[in-house]
Amino acid sequence: xxxxxxxxxxxxNLISETCKDYGLERIQFSxxxxxxxxxxxxxxxxxxxxxxxxxxGKIIIQPICEKDDKExxxxxxEKTKTDR
Amino acid sequence: xxxxxxxxxxxxNLISETCKDYGLERIQFSxxxxxxxxxxxxxxxxxxxxxxxxxxGKIIIQPICEKDDKExxxxxxEKTKTDR
Numbered sequence: 576x577x578x579x580x581x582x583x584x585x586x587x588n589l590i591s592e593t594c595k596d597y598g599l600e601r602i603q604f605s606x607x608x609x610x611x612x613x614x615x616x617x618x619x620x621x622x623x624x625x626x627x628x629x630x631x632g633k634i635i636i637q638p639i640c641e642k643d644d645k646e647x648x649x650x651x652x653e654k655t656k657t658d659r
Numbered sequence: 660x661x662x663x664x665x666x667x668x669x670x671x672n673l674i675s676e677t678c679k680d681y682g683l684e685r686i687q688f689s690x691x692x693x694x695x696x697x698x699x700x701x702x703x704x705x706x707x708x709x710x711x712x713x714x715x716g717k718i719i720i721q722p723i724c725e726k727d728d729k730e731x732x733x734x735x736x737e738k739t740k741t742d743r
Contacts, residue, residue: 578690580687602719605687606719627736631736633687633734634733634734635690635731635732635734637660637723637727638727639721640727643722643723646722647720649717649719650711650716650717650718650720651716651717652716654715
């Protein structure tokens with residue numbers, strides 16, 4: 576899982592494009608997730624590191640094992656009720 | 660780890676306050692993390708579920724085991740270089 580806080584639009588786009596290049600899928604506005612082995616994860620880390628070098632931002636790369644992956648809970652609400 | 664995409668400021672604040680109530684710490688603008696046993700996690704899930712009920716938004720509650728917790732990598736840059 577990769578989650579990031581990046582102010583600059585261009586840098587943020589570069590981050591998301593890089594995540595997509597590594598086969599990750601967007602799970603939140605600023606979060607991606609996907610299957611990566613340790614080498615690919617390390618490679619992605621270095622790429623992301625280079626992208627935000629000298630730019631303001633924070634990126635977290637969080638490995639999640641298969642067991643925890645199954646325990647994820649998601650709450651989604653697409654629409655707002657008009658009557659509050 | 661709790662990460663969320665919530666448009667409404669009030670709802671977003673309520674989410675972050677609830678995470679803090681459960682002892683979680685902010686790790687990104689819209690992400691919290693902390694130690695919770697299964698019961699507390701389930702309790703937090705239900706509280707967050709109730710908060711976003713009928714509101715637009717998405718919340719992910721992702722358990723992370725001790726092993727993965729140690730493997731987390733963080734890239735932080737506080738300041739921007741003026742000379743691009």
